[in-house]
Amino acid sequence: MAEVVLQGVSKSYQGKPTVHAVDLAVADKEFMVLVGPSGCGKSTTLRMIAGLEDITAGRLLIDGRDVTHAEPQKRDIAMVFQSYALYPHMTAYRNMAFGLLKTSSLSKPEIDRRIREAAEILHITHLLERKPNVLSGGERQRVAIGRALVRQPKVFLFDEPLSNLDAKLRTHMRGELKRLHKELGLTVIYVTHDQIEAMTLGTRVAILSDGRLQQVGAPMDLYMRPQNTFVATFIGSPEMSLLRCAMKPNGSGSVVSHPAFTTHVPERADAGEILLGVRPEEVIVGPADGTALACGRVDRTELIGSEALAEIVVGADRLVARTPVTKVPPLGAEVGISFDMERVRVFDAASGRVLSRL
Amino acid sequence: MVTGPALRARVSEAGLAYLLLLPSLVFLATFTYWPILRSIYFSFHDVVLGSNKIYFLGFENYERLWTDKLFWKSLGNTVFYTLVTIPCAITVALLLAVALDSKLRGMTFYRSAFFYPVMIPSVAAGMVWVFLYAPGYGPINSAIAALGLPKVEWLYDARWALPAIIFMSIWKYAGYFMLILLAALQMIPADLHEAAKLDGVSAIDRLIHITVPLISPTLYFVIIIGLLHSYQIFDYVYVMTQGGPADATNVLTFYIYQNGFQYQDIGYASTLANVLLLFVGGLITLVALVFGRRVHYLGR
Ligand SMILES: Nc1ncnc2c1ncn2[C@@H]1O[C@H](COP(=O)(O)OP(=O)(O)OP(=O)(O)O)[C@@H](O)[C@H]1O
Ligand SMILES: [Mg+2]
Numbered sequence: 001m002a003e004v005v006l007q008g009v010s011k012s013y014q015g016k017p018t019v020h021a022v023d024l025a026v027a028d029k030e031f032m033v034l035v036g037p038s039g040c041g042k043s044t045t046l047r048m049i050a051g052l053e054d055i056t057a058g059r060l061l062i063d064g065r066d067v068t069h070a071e072p073q074k075r076d077i078a079m080v081f082q083s084y085a086l087y088p089h090m091t092a093y094r095n096m097a098f099g100l101l102k103t104s105s106l107s108k109p110e111i112d113r114r115i116r117e118a119a120e121i122l123h124i125t126h127l128l129e130r131k132p133n134v135l136s137g138g139e140r141q142r143v144a145i146g147r148a149l150v151r152q153p154k155v156f157l158f159d160e161p162l163s164n165l166d167a168k169l170r171t172h173m174r175g176e177l178k179r180l181h182k183e184l185g186l187t188v189i190y191v192t193h194d195q196i197e198a199m200t201l202g203t204r205v206a207i208l209s210d211g212r213l214q215q216v217g218a219p220m221d222l223y224m225r226p227q228n229t230f231v232a233t234f235i236g237s238p239e240m241s242l243l244r245c246a247m248k249p250n251g252s253g254s255v256v257s258h259p260a261f262t263t264h265v266p267e268r269a270d271a272g273e274i275l276l277g278v279r280p281e282e283v284i285v286g287p288a289d290g291t292a293l294a295c296g297r298v299d300r301t302e303l304i305g306s307e308a309l310a311e312i313v314v315g316a317d318r319l320v321a322r323t324p325v326t327k328v329p330p331l332g333a334e335v336g337i338s339f340d341m342e343r344v345r346v347f348d349a350a351s352g353r354v355l356s357r358l
Numbered sequence: 359m360v361t362g363p364a365l366r367a368r369v370s371e372a373g374l375a376y377l378l379l380l381p382s383l384v385f386l387a388t389f390t391y392w393p394i395l396r397s398i399y400f401s402f403h404d405v406v407l408g409s410n411k412i413y414f415l416g417f418e419n420y421e422r423l424w425t426d427k428l429f430w431k432s433l434g435n436t437v438f439y440t441l442v443t444i445p446c447a448i449t450v451a452l453l454l455a456v457a458l459d460s461k462l463r464g465m466t467f468y469r470s471a472f473f474y475p476v477m478i479p480s481v482a483a484g485m486v487w488v489f490l491y492a493p494g495y496g497p498i499n500s501a502i503a504a505l506g507l508p509k510v511e512w513l514y515d516a517r518w519a520l521p522a523i524i525f526m527s528i529w530k531y532a533g534y535f536m537l538i539l540l541a542a543l544q545m546i547p548a549d550l551h552e553a554a555k556l557d558g559v560s561a562i563d564r565l566i567h568i569t570v571p572l573i574s575p576t577l578y579f580v581i582i583i584g585l586l587h588s589y590q591i592f593d594y595v596y597v598m599t600q601g602g603p604a605d606a607t608n609v610l611t612f613y614i615y616q617n618g619f620q621y622q623d624i625g626y627a628s629t630l631a632n633v634l635l636l637f638v639g640g641l642i643t644l645v646a647l648v649f650g651r652r653v654h655y656l657g658r
Contacts, residue, residue, distance in 0.1 A: 052552050073558030085549035089571045089654040098567065099557030151557065 001028050001063055002154035002187040004049065009058035011044050011211075019044050019211040021058060026155075031181050031188045033202035035195055037234070041211040042191040046157050049189060050079050062154060073103070078148035079157040082164065084140045086132040092143045093128040096150050111150070118149040121180065138169045145180070158190040162197065174200060195235055199223070207231050229352040232277050232345065238309060241283075241319035242275040244349060256346070259315035261294035263339075265346055266357050273349035280309060282340040283321035285329060292336020298329045312337060394635075400628035408622075419629040429630065431605055432613040433637070436589055439524055439609060440641075444584040447528045448577070451535030456565060458536070459543040469540070476534040484597030487526045488513065491598075513599050516606040523594050523607055531587070535580050542576035543569065574653045581645060589638050610634045 004026040011019040019041040026032045034042045047053040049060060051072035060068045067075050086095050093115060100111045119125040122142040132140055141161060148156055161177075162170045178201060181188055192198055198205045199219040207214040207222065207230070214234075215227045226232035226240075233239045245258040253266040256276060265276075288295050296312035296319075308328040310321045312335065321337065329335050346355045401420070404413040423429050458469055475483065490498050491512035499509045512522045546569065554564050570577065592611040595601055601608035601616070608616075610630060618627030 050552075050556060052555070072552075072556045077556065079553070079556050081549045081553065083547065083549055085547065085553040087550060087553075087568060099554070099559060102560070102563050102567075103558040147553075 003028050003061075003063055004155055004187070004189065005059075005061040006045075006049070007059040007061070009045070009048060009060060010056050011041070011048060011053065012056045017211065019048070022208075022213045024206055024213065024216060026187065026189055029185050029187055031178075031186075031190065031201060031203045033198040033205045034189065034191045034208060035193065035198035035205055035234075036208035036214075038193055040208045042193070042208055043159055044211075045208070046079075046159050046189060046191050049075075049155075050077055050157055051075050075155075076153050077155045077157055078151045078153040079159065080141075080144045080148050080161045082160040084132070084144040084164075086140055086143055086147075088132050091129050091131055092124065092135065092146075095132070095143055096128075096147045099147070100150060114150045114152075115146070118146040121149070121184075122146050122176075137165050138173060141165065141173060145177075149180075149184075154187065156186050156188045158188065160192055161190075163192070163194075170197075177201060196237065199235070207234060209234070225354075226277075226345065227354055229275060229277070229347050232347070232354075236279055238280055238320045240277045240279045241317070242277055242347070243314065243317045243319065245274050245276050247272060247274045247346070254346075258294070258317075260296070261314075263293060263341065265341070265344070267346045267355040269346075269348070269355050274355070275347040275349050275352075276339075277345040277347055278319060278339050279343070280320045280322035282343050283312075283319060284338045284340065285310065285312070285321050285323055285327070286336045286338065288334040288336040291338075293338040294336070295334055296337050298331055298333045298335060301328050301331060303328075310335075397628035397631050400625050401632050403625050405624035405628075406622065415625065419626050422626065423629065423633065428605060428608065428613060432601075432608045432610050433633075435520060435607065436591070436609045436611075436634075439520065439527075439591060440585060440588040443524050443527045443531065443588050444581065446524075447531035448535055448580055448584065450528060450532040451539055451580070452570075452577075454532065454536045455539040455543055456569065458540055469537070473533040473537050475530045475532075476537075478530075480530070480593040481597050483526070483530060484594050487522075487594075488598050491522055514603055516604050519599055519603060519606045523591075523598060527588070527591070527594065531584065535584065538580055539573060539576060542573040546572050571654050574649075578649050578653045581649065582642060585638070585641060585645065589634070589641070610637075 004024075006022050006024040008021040008023060009019065010017065010021050022045060024032075034045060036042055044053060048055050051067070051070060051074075055068050058068070059066060062075055062077070086092075087098065090098060096115045096118065097111055100106055100114070101108075104111075106114075115128070116125070119128055122145060124139065124142045124146060127135060127139055127143070132143070135143065141164075144161070158177075162173050165173060174197060177188075177190075180186065190201060192201075199222075202219055204216060205219055205222055206216045209230050215222060215231045217225075222231060222235050226235065229242060233242070243258055245256045247254045247256050247265075247267075247269065249255075249268055249270070250264065252268070253264055254268055256263050256265050256274065258276070286292055294314055296314040298310055299313050299318065300311040302309045302311075303325065306325065308323050308325050310323055310329055312319055312321055314337065319337075323329070347353060348355060402415060402417070404415050406412075454472055458465055458472070478486075490496055493499060493509065493511045493514060496512070498512070503509055510518050513519050550568055550572075551564060554568055559567075590611055591609055592615065595607050595609055595612045596615075599607040601612045611634070614627050614630045614634070617623045617630060
């Protein structure tokens with residue numbers, strides 16, 4: 001069992017608040033991803049869990065035990081650093097053995113067995129006698145993971161472990177990490193700024209912005225039901241377009257009016273400014289005739305493999321539409337657009353919060 | 359093949375390089391190599407300072423070394439001084455550097471405080487310590503008396519004079535070594551220590567197995583520099599004890615000085631200087647053989 005609970009965990013550097021009262025519960029065997037833009041406090045949060053940074057306020061529980069002020073080694077966690085942090089003067093084998101030799105009561109054969117086993121899993125058996133400087137980035141990464149594995153800790157912490165790898169290797173290692181997590185039943189807290197990495201790896205994803213937790217949920221949940229405009233635009237690529245509209249209650253829902261169109265949404269709220277959130281795949285591009293909701297002009301198109309993206313100017317706003325390659329509208333063309341109204345979301349323009357659907 | 363103007367350009371480039379090197383070569387030759395050659399020449403002669411008279415002696419000066427008790431004593435003192443001062447100073451410096459390599463407040467102050475002795479001219483430092491060690495009114499003896507221990511005559515006691523000089527030398531060297539080691543410590547990526555900390559590796563184990571190997575090139579450098587400095591010890595002996603009491607602090611350089619400038623025996627002084635040079639050369643080679651291989655250069 002390994003369960004990590006953050007209760008109002010906060011961090012201030014020299015009185016400057018950096019992480020604001022984060023509440024997060026990571027379940028046993030869960031792969032929790034902390035994601036957010038650079039400088040939002042992901043590393044700080046992870047380092048507080050590791051015990052490398054003091055917790056300014058709040059509580060941290062691992063398996064129900066309060067470890068808020070416990071020394072790092074008392075928390076039974078292992079961390080894989082972005083820089084790998086391998087000891088440069090030790091072989092891969094010694095890197096993995098060092099911590100166990102110095103701190104555990106395990107016998108040498110037992111340590112050896114664990115290292116061979118981890119090496120087997122990570123396919124690095126043939127590299128064990130090499131020093132880090134002759135290993136490639138991906139190999140160093142595996143050794144660093146191996147060093148964490150042999151400890152058999154309750155919780156694994158990863159801080160952007162793949163960001164120094166090239167795109168292909170990154171995809172490969174992502175798959176490996178997923179496999180390890182599943183096969184070995186690890187509890188993982190994983191930091192990244194890459195939302196695609198977050199979405200593909202996490203059983204659940206926690207989104208941070210400016211040191212505040214924005215939303216926690218399964219990847220699909222975050223994609224389909226973002227709680228605010230930050231989450232809505234952070235998750236998904238290309239990002240969701242936000243169209244500024246006025247809203248008036250009408251019947252069971254509301255009427256939404258944009259300079260270029262007027263439509264009806266099921267959400268209800270007091271009259272005011274709202275942002276209509278539309279993902280590229282929710283935009284339907286057609287001929288500019290009466291059947292379309294609004295008209296726009298194609299400003300830019302971009303081929304992305306099997307599909308294309310078209311940037312369309314609608315009134316004062318721009319939105320991105322996803323179209324099949326065979327139906328890319330020509331640049332400058334007037335096109336008609338409609339939305340998949342079942343899926344568009346409505347956000348309060350002032351607070352950025354999503355308006356709930358009735 | 360290089361032809362015509364290209365060749366000329368290359369030749370003139372090399373010529374320019376030699377031209378620029380010339381002043382320092384002349385300087386080195388005049389003040390280093392020529393004196394070394396002269397001292398080798400002198401060591402086979404009886405030279406009287408101030409006169410042009412010079413008599414060939416063959417190996418007589420070198421034979422004299424074997425029976426010269428004072429030579430062996432001063433050599434022994436030099437070795438003892440070096441082998442105690444340098445390891446102690448480096449150990450103190452390393453511990454200080456590790457302690458100061460933290461992000462706590464006030465560290466800049468401590469760094470300057472520990473470096474301060476380095477900036478004091480050695481003659482001035484010697485005078486200060488003569489006062490500190492003074493048998494009657496010296497603060498060190500006062501402190502010892504306050505602790506209820508018997509007073510020591512320090513620089514006037516043959517048993518304590520050399521240890522007293524060693525102690526002040528450690529005080530003087532440690533700050534210098536500390537600064538160099540501190541710079542090396544700060545090159546070690548913080549996450550290496552963090553990774554070890556997470557593994558529960560103790561501070562002592564981290565010092566021995568991570569810090570020391572990673573600063574080994576600098577440690578090696580400091581050992582060599584320390585040896586080169588310490589065998590030349592002269593100023594403290596000159597200022598504080600004049601080699602006394604009973605030659606307890608007579609070291610090779612001071613003995614050379616005595617022979618050359620007090621007894622005016624340049625031939626024998628040159629012989630001693632050559633022996634010292636050989637001795638130091640041997641010591642450095644030994645250190646290079648023992649430690650040189652173990653140095654780990656960060657292969658990144
Ligand atoms: N030791 C420190 N002292 C003062 N401020 C710090 C310290 N460490 C981090 N910060 C600040 O705290 C904020 C969060 O830093 P953190 O390293 O957690 O960001 P991050 O989300 O990991 O970003 P990145 O994706 O770039 O790694 C940043 O604004 C950073 O400047
Ligand atoms: Mg970070």
